[in-house]
Amino acid sequence: xxxxxxxxxxxxxxxxxxxxxxxxxxxxxxxxxxxxxxxxxxxxxxxxxxxxxxxxxxxxxxxx
Numbered sequence: 912x913x914x915x916x917x918x919x920x921x922x923x924x925x926x927x928x929x930x931x932x933x934x935x936x937x938x939x940x941x942x943x944x945x946x947x948x949x950x951x952x953x954x955x956x957x958x959x960x961x962x963x964x965x966x967x968x969x970x971x972x973x974x975x
Contacts, residue, residue: 916945916965927953927960928969934960
């Protein structure tokens with residue numbers, strides 16, 4: 912079974928759920944050009960969103 916992981920192209924459309932600012936990625940692990948683990952970071956409001964098992968957690972910090 913092939914699992915879909917986070918693709919880099921998503922960074923073009925993803926925005927911070929807190930302030931709607933653009934997100935940058937810090938990759939910890941990558942496989943076949945897909946992000947397995949890392950962090951999405953919003954420089955505008957200094958929030959971080961984890962990427963675990965290829966899934967970005969974009970819940971606001973108070974809802975995680």
